[in-house]
Amino acid sequence: MNQSDFLKVVLPFKDKVFRLAKRLLVSTEEAEDATQELYFKLWRNRKKIADYKNVEAFAMTMTKNYCYDRLKSKQASNLTLVHSNYKEKETSLDKKMEYQDSVNQVHKLIENLPEQQKIIIQLRDVEQYDFEEICKMVDMKPTAVRVALSRARKTIRQELIKRHNYGVS
Amino acid sequence: MELANIEKLVEKYENAETTLQEEAILKDYFTKEDVAPHLQEYSYMFNYFTAVKDETYTKTIKLEPKKSNKINFKWLSVAASIALLFSVFIGKPLIKDYQDRKEAERIYAQVNEGLQLLSNNLKKGEQAVAQLYKQEDKANKALK
Incomplete structure (x- = not known):
């Protein structure tokens, strides 16, 4: 497997890798480093990659594991919270602000979910x-994945309702 | 899509029973402007999911790790071996010079000592001869 073949296989999902890393590691810089590191690893294992049927799933699993390691290591203890910029919508300013705020809230709510639910909601x-x-990718049984996903979705919705009823806490 | 249908789908969605196609329908509905008030939360969620998917990895991916550390070590060892070679090449004649000079000094000291001894002994002989001459003079005077 030469370099151009390799890139053809692995580049299409680089954004997915990056987003999953960012979901878990929170900071953009950390996620970028993680993505870069993951591609080193893939490149080093390029001989094995040829044997895998689903390279993408394999890469996502690697990303997940790598991010777990990063989170455990002390190096990553200085993570910072970063907001992403979301698309602007053509609504009135007031409504837009409120709307933006609510969309941002979803981000924070997902942040508070357990790691496993975070990954699953990101992937799904x-x-x-x-x-x-x-x-x-997550090495779990289908029912377990569904339960985790359902729990994550319900939690987010419940939290959103709560915040809207009582104002932003 | 009518509301009743959406509500059904939403319930399935909450239980994680929807298929990807059904979720696409929901996404389509909730990312549009008019959403029923009691389902507003889903609008936030789906909009967030859509927005997040726009985020991309913009840096270029390098396939070989940075070698800075390794290069340092490599060049360090090269420099060390060159220094060692130089010191051997330059140092060897220097040491030889030094050893030669030491040897010469030793030989000089030995020769010096030998000559000194010789001269001392010669002086002794000279004195003895001078004594003899004096004796001879005295003897000559007495004989006259």
């Missing part, structure tokens, strides 16, 4: 993988 609701692939 953002990246839209099917359940079979997610099971492979």
Whole structure:
């Protein structure tokens, strides 16, 4: 497997890797480093990659594991919270502000979810993988994935309702 | 899509029973402007999911890790071996010079000592001869 073949296989999912890393590591810089590091690893293991049927799932699993390691290591203890810029919508300023705020809130709510639910909601609701692939990536049974996903979705919605009823806490 | 249908889908969604197609329908509905008030939260969620997906990795990916540390070590060892070679090449004649000079000094000292001894002994002989001459003079005077 030469370099251009390798890049053809691995580059299409670099953004997904990056977003998953960012979901877990929070800071953009950390996520960028993680993505870069992951591609080193993939490149080093390029001989093995040829044997894998689903390189993407393999890469996502590697990303997940790498991020876990990073989170455990002390090096990553100085993580910072960073806000992403979201698209602007054409609504009135007041409504837009409120709206933006609520969308940002979703980000924070996902931040507070357990790691596993974070990963699953990222893989399903953002990246839209099917359940079979997610099971492979996180090494869990389909029912467990569904339960975790359902819990995550319900939690987010409940929290959003709560915040809207009582104002921003 | 009518509201009743959406509500059904939403319930399935909450239980994580929707298929990707159904979720696409929901996403389509909730990212549009008019959403039923009691389902507003889903609008935030789906909008967030859509917005987040726009984020991309913009840096270029390098396939070889930075070698800065390794290079340092490599060049350090090269420099060390060159220094060692130089010191051997330059140092060897220097040491030889030094050893030669030491040897010469030793030989000089030995020769010096030998000559000194010789001269001392010669002086002794000279004195003895001078004594003899004096004796001879005295003897000659007495004989006259």
